[in-house]
Amino acid sequence: MSSIPEFAELLAGATKSAVHLEMRDVYFANPRFHAWTDGERVDWDDRASWWRPYHQTVADAVARGVTVRRARIVSEPVTDYIAWEYFQTRANVEAGEVVRWLPRHQAWDLLLPGTDLWIFDGRLMRVHHFSGDGEWISKELCDDAAIVGQHAAAFEQVWQRAIPHDQYEVK
Template identity: 80%
Template structure:
């Protein structure tokens, strides 16, 4: 496939499910992470201060009946970036995502994808590529049913083993 639609467009086309697998311990920096590092915290009571277009896209999909799940594989002790992600995951869950965490040391016997990904309705996969230091490189789509099926099965194995967000303590 030559061009890759934006995430919002792909999620808008989802009917049943969207799953996201994240496997990096750090991603490119951003102003919200930097603010957190400086000790600034989210004013959760003021939704307009933290609600982003991404959250609305998720909330809209969930309202249509799309089951949105995110699994994060993390090294322990966690990096500052993962500590921040855990903190700000409240926004994801308030938008309607289910989020789970799986310590990397509990994945040694699993076959896992080589890159982060989203799978929509078990039929279309958007793969995210990052550099070694976490900078965004590019994205690509895959609709090969055998490949998407393998990655969807890997996600389900991770999901079954992972700890729900409200029970996972960053270490």
């Protein structure tokens, strides 16, 4: 595939489901993470201060009947970045995502993809590539039914073991 649509376009085209698998303990740094490490906290009562276009894109998809699930495989004790993601996950949940966490030591016997990914309607996969320090490198699409099916099956194995966000405790 020569041109890779942006995430919002891919999610807008989904009719049933979008699943996201995250497996890194550190992603690229951003100003919101640094503000959090400096002690700033989101005022959850001031939605305009934290609601982003991403959240609206998810909320729109969920309103159309698309189920959006995110599973995160994390090392414990968690990194500062994952602790921040855990804190920020409230925004994802309020947008309509269902989020679960799987401690890495509970995933040792699963055959997992080599990188983070999104799968839309079980038929199209967007793969994310990062450098060792978590910087974004590139993305690619895959619509090969066999490959997407293998990755979708891996996601479902993670999902079955993972702990719902409201029950997971950051360690």
